Amino acid sequence: MQKKLTLSINEDLIEFAHVFSKKTNQSISHIVEEYLNELKKQENNPDKNNFKPKINKLYGAFESQPIPDKKELRRNFHEKNYN
Template sequence: MKKKLTISINDDLIDFAHNFSKETNQSISHIVEEYLAELKKQHEKELKNRN
């Protein structure tokens, strides 16, 4: 299930996000979701390697 998330970020990053979104034809939500999914995957891999 998808839920909304409100975040506060620097104005420069907001401008970048809008421009990047247009250039790549992706929503900002999709970009953030993909980035967080990659971070989660890396984190889980690091946790697994510690054991």
């Protein structure tokens, strides 16, 4: 069910919201709703909260195999780059 919400926001942000809304062809309500949905997802998944999106894509990459130790990674790097 949709309900109305009244916000008090800095005038500069209101101007930005109108420009961004027109540029992206989205309503300001939709933009705010999507932002709040993202915050809700982060709240529900605390393990991923502190990472940037590129890092989050890697989340769980080593679940099926252990992370190699630093010496092994260094050896593999040198073998690939110097052979």
